[in-house]
Amino acid sequence: MDGKPQDSFRTLQAIGKCKTSPEAFDELFKRHRHTVKLAISLRMSNSLRARFDESDVVQETYAEAYRRFDDYVKRNPMPFHLWLRKTALERLLMLRRKHVGAEQRSIAREHRLPDASTAQLAREFVGREPTPSGIVDAAERAEQVRAAIAKLSGADQEVLLMRNYEGLKYEEIASLLDIEVAAARKRYGRALVRLQQFLIDGGMSGSQL
């Protein structure tokens, strides 16, 4: 399982096409648009949201990626989707520095848990029919989880987001953070253990679920 993460064959094909046809980059970007959008929406703070739409940032990412695409192909430091994601987060960080100021250094202070998921959650959680009160509880729990995650350090938050929301593999995380794969796994485990502590502190212990 270990080893460098690779681009899929189709992505490589698409990258290859870009050399000959300018429209091909459009196609390539579209394939990874959701990755970019998810990464952004998870990390966009409310204060930034007040000024920009997610799709604004996606647009900027597109422009930036297009500008640096030749350089990427030359160096090929990481798979395309990770590079795109990295570019997106750099854009986001830039915007934040410019508009919100430096007070918010942590990336994921206000990431959201999708609201629509609470009904789903109630069902999964309780293991039977979701019930109105179950859903109310679930919403409360979602809030508690949110609060617990917010208490984590920036690095811990980041690894949780990457694993659980963006679904990145350890190899990918390792290459993004420039660490060993085993270290990535360990870091994730550590974040979980710390999360547990904050969950307990926040009154959300597994025994009551």
Place this chain on the structure above:
Amino acid sequence: MSVPDTVHGEQEEAVAEAVDQFVDEMASHARAPRIDAFVRRFPAIQHVLRDVLPAIQLMHCPDTPGTAAVTADTLGVSGTLGDFRILKELGRGGMGVVYEAEQISLGRRVALKTLPMASAINPVRLNRFRNEAQAAAQLHHPNIVPVYAVGTERGVWYYAMQIIDGPTLAEVVEAIRTGPSTPEQHLSPTLASTDETFKTVTGIETPGHIRGAALLCQQAARALEHAHNMDIVHRDIKPGNLMIDGHGKLFVTDFGLARFRNDNGLTLSGDVVGTLAYMSPEQARGENTVVDHRSDVYSLGATLYELTTLSRPFEEENRAAMLSRIIEGKLTPPRQVNSALPVDVETIILKSMSLEPGHRYSTVAQLADDLTRFLEDQPILARRPTVVDRCQRWCRKHRSLVALGVVTALLMCVALSVSTIAIATEQARTEAALRQVSKRETSLRFALARQDQLRVEAQANLRQSEENFQKARDVLDFFVASVDEDLGGHDSLRMVRTRLLETSLDYYRDFSEQAQDKPRLQSQLVKSRYHVARILSEIGTSPETEDAIELALRAQEELTLANPHDWRLSRDLWSMYLQLGSFSGTESIRLILEPEVQDELRLSQDQVCTCYEIANGLLGATGGGDDITRTRHEFRERMDNALSAIASALTGLQDERLAQIELQVRGSRVWKSARVTRELGLSTEQRRAIDGIDRETRRAVWGSYSKGRTRQIRLHYTKANEQILALLNEQQAARWAIMIGEEFPAARRLRMRPDPFRFSHSPRAPQNRTRTRSSF
């Protein structure tokens, strides 16, 4: 950021690995792995996983729209779906889109409801939905929207039903609410041909409106009755699911869809809160296993509430508040909203919406029957919530404000009653039981002390005093009832019980005095008098007893005569006659309703029913006597009829045994009855001797009673009985042995409780309690 030292290195990796595995399983199974079971596979890090996995689950909720290839929305307006050609969109709700469509093969117009895809994730649930919907499609009833087809096409679930040209009751209510001045504009086209329904509405105060609402709910109830008979529970009865067509005919729609709704529309907050308002407490608590047809009874009651008052039984902004109000049953009484609402309709609503399913109508048919009775101006069968209900509710409502002591005492009482019964049945004579009981006594004293306080407060102002009076009374009633229910029947506890009753006696006497000069408390006065009489006759014969009984009967009689149209009062009066009155024959009617006696006689189910019917008939509405002698006369006549009806319902052997039991139950009083005198051929001397013993006994009993030695009272009676038996000659003794037959074990209990408290706690509430006792 403190991480326990024990959790490090390897353990972190193990946690990461376990969580990864969990996520994998979550992704590959339709249903999330059960955390409990999953965690057990990793004993070493169990505690971490238990806390973390729920959060992980939360983060992994699939929030990916577009997984379903075809959704209802992408159907468009002019598409086809299987056999159906979509004609136009009729509406959208939390459950999906409703189209007007044509069923191509049959060329008929249908309403086609498409169901949201998100719910289709879980195959088990989907299957259950299909079964229910198909069962619902089998329902044929004039008031149920016929379902033509249930199926799936290109991944869209649909539900095809007859198209009803008309509004839902929710729309009707909304129309009346928003435009009260000209409701006819909204309603007349749809209700043109019904005189009874909302057409005549000029305001919710008019009798026409109330009757219209009752009529509509009655139709809905009949429809539900049919469904319930087929074992189908609707689960989502509300005005939005009741439609009226152009003839004022009501249709229940969306059978079998409630489960679908549960997991979906709930995220659409506005809609949900609206739906919640009609949800039964057990549904709100999420106790799906206990949701049965009585849940529909509740929801229909809530619907009737809204139709008659134009406001929902619970109005709350957010779900949590709404749910907790439903669960606590904090209902604004409908008459507070619409003062023109007849008491009977309010009673029907409140009974249907009882918190406990067991207190609601046990079938929706009974609800329909009561609505019919109301519409035909007959008395309804439902009773107002009982004193205990009110008492409990009151205690709940004032938990913080009031009498921590009382509440604690109540809780203690409930808790103790459980243990008391358990102990008493197993080892009735043990010290343990008695110790428990003395605790109970303490709790009673608590309550009584609280009442003293309430009564002191009561001096403050008249209105307040009346309320407090009522509250204090309720608390007392509650205690007497529970003392009674829990301690009755156990020999070793009887004396304790007697002592508790004596204590409450004083309070009832106080109440009687207080109520005497307050006309609004007349019925309270009657009740208190009744309790005094009842408790006295319970404690044993005393010179006071007869007077107290007479006083109680008088009070009830006067109240009944003063309100000749309140049939409940006459019913209560009959009950009192039966329980306290010295009419010959009351004993056998009382006995035949006792479960022990019924068992002893081996009555068939039919016979039991007949007996209850007879007893109920006896208590039926009075013909309306205008003075006391006539009332009593009428009762005596009915008694005679009832007695002969019972005699003919029983077999010869049963009748004989009943007579034997009756003799056993009457204790030493039996010797003075004409029948015994006659049958045994008691000589004048013997009778004189018996009189002497009786006098002696009474004096002894009264002496013991006034000295508080209630324990001795029974001994006096036993002794008297022995003395009298010794007077008999051999022949008489033999005859007597034949007359009373084998010893009936329960006789002593029944004797000591000349009134088995079938009123349980109040003469206004002869119903309720356990089934065997309640039928009267």
